[in-house]
Amino acid sequence: xxxxxxxxxxxxxxxxxxxxxxxxxxxxxxxxxxxxxxxxxxxxxxxxxxxxxxxxxxxxxxxxxxxxxxxxxxxxxxxxxxxxxxxxxxxxxxxxxxxxxxxxxxxxxxxxxxxxxxxxxxxxxxxxxxxxxxxxxxxxxxxxxxxxxxxxxxxxxxxxxxxxxxxxxxxxxxxxxxxxxxxxxxxxxxxxxxxxxxxxxxxxxxxxxxxxxxxxxxxxxxxxxxxxxxxxxxxxxxxxxxxxxxxxxxxxxxxxxxxxxxxxxxxxxxxxxxxxxxxxxxxxxxxxxxx
Amino acid sequence: xxxxxxxxxxxxxxxxxxxxxxxxxxxxxxxxxxxxxxxxxxxxxxxxxxxxxxxxxxxxxxxxxxxxxxxxxxxxxxxxxxxxxxxxxxxxxxxxxxxxxxxxxxxxxxxxxxxxxxxxxxxxxxxxxxxxxxxxxxxxxxxxxxxxxxxxxxxxxxxxxxxxxxxxxxxxxxxxxxxxxxxxxxxxxxxxxxxxxxxxxxxxxxxxxxxxxxxxxxxxxxxxxxxxxxxxxxxxxxxxxxxxxxxxxxxxxxxxxxxxxxxxxxxxxxxxxxxxxxxxxxxxxxxxxxxxxxxxxxxxxxxxxxxxxxxxxxxx
Numbered sequence: 001x002x003x004x005x006x007x008x009x010x011x012x013x014x015x016x017x018x019x020x021x022x023x024x025x026x027x028x029x030x031x032x033x034x035x036x037x038x039x040x041x042x043x044x045x046x047x048x049x050x051x052x053x054x055x056x057x058x059x060x061x062x063x064x065x066x067x068x069x070x071x072x073x074x075x076x077x078x079x080x081x082x083x084x085x086x087x088x089x090x091x092x093x094x095x096x097x098x099x100x101x102x103x104x105x106x107x108x109x110x111x112x113x114x115x116x117x118x119x120x121x122x123x124x125x126x127x128x129x130x131x132x133x134x135x136x137x138x139x140x141x142x143x144x145x146x147x148x149x150x151x152x153x154x155x156x157x158x159x160x161x162x163x164x165x166x167x168x169x170x171x172x173x174x175x176x177x178x179x180x181x182x183x184x185x186x187x188x189x190x191x192x193x194x195x196x197x198x199x200x201x202x203x204x205x206x207x208x209x210x211x212x213x214x215x216x217x218x219x220x221x222x223x224x225x226x227x228x229x230x231x232x233x234x235x236x237x238x239x240x241x242x243x244x245x246x247x248x249x250x251x252x253x254x255x256x257x258x259x260x261x262x263x264x265x266x267x268x269x270x271x272x273x274x275x276x277x278x279x280x281x282x283x284x285x286x287x288x289x290x291x
Numbered sequence: 292x293x294x295x296x297x298x299x300x301x302x303x304x305x306x307x308x309x310x311x312x313x314x315x316x317x318x319x320x321x322x323x324x325x326x327x328x329x330x331x332x333x334x335x336x337x338x339x340x341x342x343x344x345x346x347x348x349x350x351x352x353x354x355x356x357x358x359x360x361x362x363x364x365x366x367x368x369x370x371x372x373x374x375x376x377x378x379x380x381x382x383x384x385x386x387x388x389x390x391x392x393x394x395x396x397x398x399x400x401x402x403x404x405x406x407x408x409x410x411x412x413x414x415x416x417x418x419x420x421x422x423x424x425x426x427x428x429x430x431x432x433x434x435x436x437x438x439x440x441x442x443x444x445x446x447x448x449x450x451x452x453x454x455x456x457x458x459x460x461x462x463x464x465x466x467x468x469x470x471x472x473x474x475x476x477x478x479x480x481x482x483x484x485x486x487x488x489x490x491x492x493x494x495x496x497x498x499x500x501x502x503x504x505x506x507x508x509x510x511x512x513x514x515x516x517x518x519x520x521x522x523x524x525x526x527x528x529x530x531x532x533x534x535x536x537x538x539x540x541x542x543x544x545x546x547x548x549x550x551x552x553x554x555x556x557x558x559x560x561x562x563x564x565x566x567x568x569x570x571x572x573x574x575x576x577x578x579x580x581x582x583x584x585x586x587x588x589x590x591x592x593x594x595x596x597x598x599x600x601x602x603x604x605x606x607x
Contacts, residue, residue: 125582258434
């Protein structure tokens with residue numbers, strides 16, 4: 001009995017998925033670093049030390065120091081906090097807004113035409129371009145980065161949710177609920193939303209990864225999180241001039257971005273297999289910025 | 292078919308119009324006075340500023356400015372760059388070939404690598420090659436392209452000295468210098484594109500290879516090569532072509548980052564510096580060019596469906 005129960009426990013289903021497990025192994029330490037950054041970082045990421053400029057890797061400075069003598073290891077550690085916070089908030093906001101718009105669009109035919117036209121309009125812009133425009137308009141601020149990326153990514157969530165709603169709407173149990181007198185709101189909330197969750201969670205995970213990549217790209221262009229905040233994109237941007245003599249300035253933050261994004265993409269792939277095997281190889285895909 | 296073509300081409304026009312309108316108003320809510328940029332901070336007397344604003348038409352209400360701008364833009368006149376003091380169209384024309392070289396070469400490389408790798412990993416499903424290509428395709432979309440660009444510079448330019456670290460030579464100065472300056476940017480831009488195309492080719496091939504007509508083709512005794520290329524790939528091609536259109540648009544966006552890394556004098560880099568300088572005529576026109584190209588590629592993709600799959604009919 002017990003072993004039977006264990007085999008079917010949902011927890012084990014997650015652990016047995018190799019993609020999900022690998023992603024978690026990569027991401028969990030990142031989250032810990034982000035949360036406990038002040039305890040892990042040996043020094044203040046903004047502290048300038050003019051005497052110790054461009055130190056190579058050493059015991060005191062595991063990732064060396066930059067052109068202001070700031071400890072790169074401390075900056076990279078604090079960068080985890082910024083990047084995961086920006087990415088996580090973007091994922092959260094796109095999920096909330098995307099669900100509302102997606103449910104409305106899938107359920108009410110009249111709204112659908114207007115909403116989807118607007119969403120298509122937002123998706124016309126290739127890649128980063130709309131982000132650059134929005135950031136130039138909004139001005140560099142961490143919250144503005146979240147706002148701009150939320151505007152960029154919400155259409156994708158809306159599409160996923162809307163697609164799921166259109167499919168679920170025709171199911172017998174929705175008709176049954178209506179026959180016994182359930183209101184539209186109740187049908188949406190109790191019957192349709194829970195059945196949209198699987199593709200939603202998968203897409204939001206990819207969105208989290210996407211947001212970390214885009215934030216780093218915008219910061220690299222000088223249009224993201226404003227310096228001197230040590231976001232990973234900023235550290236790379238600062239280090240670019242010194243690539244010949246101090247390549248460590250950009251290698252480590254880049255490794256962190258890659259690892260965080262890879263971890264999240266693997267988790268997304270894993271979740272898709274676990275939660276909704278029908279979706280395999282179809283709708284939700286990791287987003288690339290090609291950037 | 293012809294009616295469909297006409298419809299698609301006609302639909303292209305309002306799309307460009309909507310984009311242009313969106314871009315105009317987004318660039319104009321930007322805080323910061325372009326007149327300041329032009330006059331410079333040192334000698335900015337109030338009269339001079341007012342004069343410049345009048346020259347640029349900034350003293351008029353925004354909707355008047357919009358109508359003026361749009362009617363000129365339709366005739367191909369995007370005004371004068373505030374920073375360069377040159378016609379916007381001229382500034383853009385100088386930089387457009389760079390961006391086009393970068394993105395088209397990246398697309399070619401992506402197709403050359405992505406499609407064979409995708410097909411190969413589908414027919415060798417669950418072998419080591421398949422696992423490798425799956426891993427490559429997840430990794431490829433996870434690496435920031437601008438960072439990959441720096442790594443390539445570090446290895447191939449700084450350490451090995453095989454390629455120049457940055458800059459651009461037009462193809463008119465010879466093919467070899469042109470391609471030498473573009474190899475590293477193209478590779479960094481196409482890494483994520485290849486990953487996407489490999490992944491999508493693989494999954495649509497896997498889907499098609501499980502269909503009944505593939506069994507039939509094999510049962511007829513057709514060679515494996517013929518089954519894969521003629522029967523399977525031809526059917527997978529619809530998905531693949533869609534993805535190629537998507538990838539090209541992504542590449543246009545990604546070129547902004549790559550042009551910055553390699554100091555290529557392209558359109559993407561121009562737009563970013565113009566956005567920082569509040570040189571909005573450049574930003575507006577540059578965005579419209581890039582988005583217009585993306586829309587055009589989309590149109591070509593749509594039209595090519597009928598050539599790939601004669602079953603697709605366009606009656607609505």
